[in-house]
Amino acid sequence: MLINCVAYENGTKLADLPIEEISDYLARPECFVWVALADATPEELDTMKEEFSLHELAVEDARHGHQRPKIEDYGDSLFVVMHLLDFGPNASTAADAGTGEVDIFVGRNYVLSVRNHSVQHFLAVRERCEREPELLRLGSGFVLYALMDATVDRYIPIADLLETELEEIEELIFTQGAARANIQRLYSLKSRVMRLKHAVAPLLEETGKLFGSRAPAVCASGREYFRDVHDHLARINTSIDNVREMIGTAIQVNLSMVAIEESEDNKKLAAWAGIFAVATAFAGIWGMNFKAMPELDWAYGYPVALIVIALSSLLLYLRFKRAGWL
Amino acid sequence: MLINCVAYENGTKLADLPIEEISDYLARPECFVWVALADATPEELDTMKEEFSLHELAVEDARHGHQRPKIEDYGDSLFVVMHLLDFGPNASTAADAGTGEVDIFVGRNYVLSVRNHSVQHFLAVRERCEREPELLRLGSGFVLYALMDATVDRYIPIADLLETELEEIEELIFTQGAARANIQRLYSLKSRVMRLKHAVAPLLEETGKLFGSRAPAVCASGREYFRDVHDHLARINTSIDNVREMIGTAIQVNLSMVAIEESEDNKKLAAWAGIFAVATAFAGIWGMNFKAMPELDWAYGYPVALIVIALSSLLLYLRFKRAGWL
Amino acid sequence: MLINCVAYENGTKLADLPIEEISDYLARPECFVWVALADATPEELDTMKEEFSLHELAVEDARHGHQRPKIEDYGDSLFVVMHLLDFGPNASTAADAGTGEVDIFVGRNYVLSVRNHSVQHFLAVRERCEREPELLRLGSGFVLYALMDATVDRYIPIADLLETELEEIEELIFTQGAARANIQRLYSLKSRVMRLKHAVAPLLEETGKLFGSRAPAVCASGREYFRDVHDHLARINTSIDNVREMIGTAIQVNLSMVAIEESEDNKKLAAWAGIFAVATAFAGIWGMNFKAMPELDWAYGYPVALIVIALSSLLLYLRFKRAGWL
Amino acid sequence: MLINCVAYENGTKLADLPIEEISDYLARPECFVWVALADATPEELDTMKEEFSLHELAVEDARHGHQRPKIEDYGDSLFVVMHLLDFGPNASTAADAGTGEVDIFVGRNYVLSVRNHSVQHFLAVRERCEREPELLRLGSGFVLYALMDATVDRYIPIADLLETELEEIEELIFTQGAARANIQRLYSLKSRVMRLKHAVAPLLEETGKLFGSRAPAVCASGREYFRDVHDHLARINTSIDNVREMIGTAIQVNLSMVAIEESEDNKKLAAWAGIFAVATAFAGIWGMNFKAMPELDWAYGYPVALIVIALSSLLLYLRFKRAGWL
């Protein structure tokens, strides 16, 4: 589905184009064309391939989708794949939260962005670019930066939400009785962290190539900008690795807490069982049928017996209390 | 066993050859020969070694089999080893799923592929190549790409199946009573993941050499293609590492769930034991044989005793219920 | 908030300046200006951006804050971000201890430091610099060193406190009954260690660029000094990694101790339960209502029975004692 | 102890030499001398040091033994240390299986091999070399290759045995009651895996230097051969790392199985305890001494009581059965 197709020259918008006129504008030396597609059909991709002479392998990747994030240099053009993550803090399993994708083809005088399986759009990016003509004048490289920057900025609240969720779990981890819920949340959190990781980590590595001394020509005029994207990714990646390591520790700690609570419960139960066992043993003894059990005939035998039972139970209770078992 | 032996020139098939004529065709400058063997005998390998002047060490590796995936550069030729994995999601142990192997010798004007211990064949690859003469014209390097691409593409459904199986286990991991089955499935999954890993990881590293600035001559005209293979391997490898890490976490989580369930069962049992211990203690006391136990002589002593026993049991039951133990 | 704005020439202080005069002093060849801001407003940053021609992206980072530590080279200037950690040994969770930030812009003839969200100030650094004119003569690079050195030196007592706390926990880890407190302290310690790690590790990596053969011009005259900062960071980092690894081991050991203690308690309880079960079984037998139970009619039947019960209990007690269960 | 001392020229054996004549043969341009020692005395090593002008530090290493595997380049000669492992699958602890060592000094015109603390000899290597004069003509470098190849090939069956043992344990890991034996075997396996690792990993790294563009002169004519040794080591190393990772998982799984089995046993026991507790509670109630307990006087009171007890026990039994506890 075509979203936009606009030609820019010298930092300002020339015109909204029908697709057929793209090649006319590509011929102008100072002009570049920026096309946005969403969930592109194979036919649309074929048209674009022809208009911009895209490389077959890159187009095939866009067609199939489900690529890992990457930046491929085809000499005079770049092919960029980034993930669009649509999950928030409430998605409870990895499965019910979608991962979309945006594929960007950039050449000297064109930018083609194709987003798939995602509701996230980039209209705000286009508006921002059009508001900043002095930067848009830098050409298609700046548009690439703006698209990458917008995509990466959307990872930040996700990373923050994951951190916040970890903190929520951390507060419950030493609470009695929450072990089962904690472990479920930790596992679910881990799944989502891994997915963010897979959006971020390959992109971090690949963006490193966009601002060094061997950066592609398209990116040459905006190295500081691509370094900025790289830096944001590095920050998110650090935060992810932190959450990942703390999840591992939290799972261990949670297991320890289960063991500690079980151990405490066991002591408590055993203590009560012991107290009743003593009572039962005394009752059993005085329930024996020996003829000659003088205390059975005493007038106050029974109350004394009850007192003996109560006192020995109390004694045990106090000992267990002192030992911290009750 | 000889499968095919065909000469190609300028992107089109010249002829099916008997082995003896190979050398005639190798002499033609624009022609290359593509031979496919399956479970080659030592004699067949010796013939091929002579026809194509293969290096002794490479032939020896093909003869022995059970190599790790690798790409060896012998100056004017390449020797490629890849694993062929024949296991699906139902193979329950690592042992009953086979790992075959395909060995490819590529020179300027020949391709020799030898597959061993596997039912996977490459007839579709030959057909695809013959359908695309403009690409086949690139020569033996393109055939190498096509064979590698086909082999690597076969890893993708395996990786997907492993991911799917992990997701199935994940859904059961918080289900009571499934711990034993989960742990068995996780261990079996891990075994298979490791085998896919050993097919993919070395190949990932080695294919990196096929498209850089120091790529072998045979691959020079198709660098983007080999980068594409590399990229597919990278994607599979990421997916494997993800599954591997999640298996580790899932095993820990499963153990935690066992501990949590045991702890809950223990509380429940202990609670019931406590309730009965109280009843037994009361019964024991009123079963004592003291003469002077006035309540024993009351008309309604027995029903009152039963009520006392029932009430104290009920009281305990409610307390345990409130504490979440029952 | 402006803290200071001073011009230096030839290692000595020229004058405290109002902000408007900065540009006059920047024009003098041998002079440099050192400005310190705290919790700078966007307007202050804009003024500074203009005075020193700072790069937009660097200023934006300073405006937003919450950057990871980094050193960015903008050709003729450096932008340095470091964390200021305000937590001591008593902060029990990661949340209630603040992480501030200091952002430093350094050019040939200026230093601008902006500290945010932290009470830590750098007045002592300025005093030290003014006391050492022979070093201050080295220019803005030396001021950068002095600020980095001061910041990094403040990490050292934090790392030491974390080590000390680990040692305290280690002493308790084999103490009975401390498992719950230990695991809470270990988790809290881990959180703080991770935060120190995130202040130190990126900075360690980045400072490595300040003294090699490709060091930025601003740092050129003080390579040994920046290597010294790097070396301090390396030491702190080693200490952090050590604590981190030992925390992991301590958590495992703590869990083992819980298991061992539970196992010991269980044995003890089971032993007592066994002793009472024997007593109760004997009492039960002699409480049966068979007519013909001759021992019931013996004159000394009852004391003998009590002695039998006591002796068999004692026997069991001694056996359990010998087996180390009691 | 001197094993052999032979001079070769042009790929064929010239003569068995007494040690004194070595220097005569070293003077001939096309000739090289190959000496084999076993458990060499310091005196023998001193003689050799003089004959071949070996470097003091290399000789000292050979004298002390217990080196890690390494390849040291002394300009005109190489010093190679490899481990000889004498343990099979039955060695139950790391301690009772020996690790020997072979030290090889190679120069342009000599090879000196010294094996220590091992019964493994290299006579077959010498025979193989003498059978292949066209390869032996390559000189001392080929002998070095042949010795390394033989040593590395001996690691392969050890690695295979370790893999086989892992598989045997894997089959038992889900068997009830085998946990103790499994954990012992896994630990012992791990010890042996680590020793093989320490023989293989450093050698893998060091052999990488023998076939690159900066390979030592002695190895220059046989780069493919040294790459082949490197490749074998890489394969063994991969196999070791696989076993190592699976042992870690197997230990975790084994612990999980212990916990699962314990949890199942506990349920079973608690179920039986519950059934008997109910019976005892009923018996206790009807054993009370209240005067007015009408059912005690019924003619069929006793059989009815027995039936009530039996039925309630049966009821509980069936419930536990249904819940999967029995």
Place this chain on the structure above:
Amino acid sequence: MLINCVAYENGTKLADLPIEEISDYLARPECFVWVALADATPEELDTMKEEFSLHELAVEDARHGHQRPKIEDYGDSLFVVMHLLDFGPNASTAADAGTGEVDIFVGRNYVLSVRNHSVQHFLAVRERCEREPELLRLGSGFVLYALMDATVDRYIPIADLLETELEEIEELIFTQGAARANIQRLYSLKSRVMRLKHAVAPLLEETGKLFGSRAPAVCASGREYFRDVHDHLARINTSIDNVREMIGTAIQVNLSMVAIEESEDNKKLAAWAGIFAVATAFAGIWGMNFKAMPELDWAYGYPVALIVIALSSLLLYLRFKRAGWL
């Protein structure tokens, strides 16, 4: 405290000097001065700084102490820090075993060694150097080697002791009842291993710079010697990493053994509890007060009841025995 101050020329000792004369000897072209200090006062260090023109930062490090091991190149001089470890196998916690330090300043014509907080001295090194004039002739670089070699050689018995202690624990790890002692020893062992690691690992990395093609001038004439030190460190490091990995596994195994033993004990106890529960249940039933319980009136009712109780207990005992629970 000054230990020695000696001038050497041409490999032989010239004279013991008072400190004031050092500069006279430094002026002689072929001469070098070797000074040894122990627990140097700030004044002594200041004197030395002046005599040898040491760099302020290096002297400051020596003054403060507690550095991590490192080798710093100050152009015409080197500054080396190494740890001196004073702990043997009996030190039970990390805290009560000291870590000293030796700081070495080396220039073309001087060596200054300062050892702090350690009783280890280097008199034997000086004697060895003086006994080998042909090596001492190599100058200050050889002295540096000799000091490093001596320091590193002292790590070897420590590493061996740690390995031996691990082996001792390994022998106990499958012994019943030793779990608590094992876990304490393993944790203490780990602490000490980490400290040795921190002495060895940074030094291993840093010594790598002393023999490559960019080695400092001072080390140029003895590259093989520094490679030898590096090699010893690599061996110790491998041994440490081995112990470290095995400790991790041993802790896991120990926990498994605790779980297995507890599981076995639990079964045993539960079996006995079951046997007594049966006896008690029977006794309870025959203790009921029903009028019509014909067996109570049988002449041999009581012995028959005892036999029934005994037989059913025996039956249970045998079943548990067969199931391996007793």
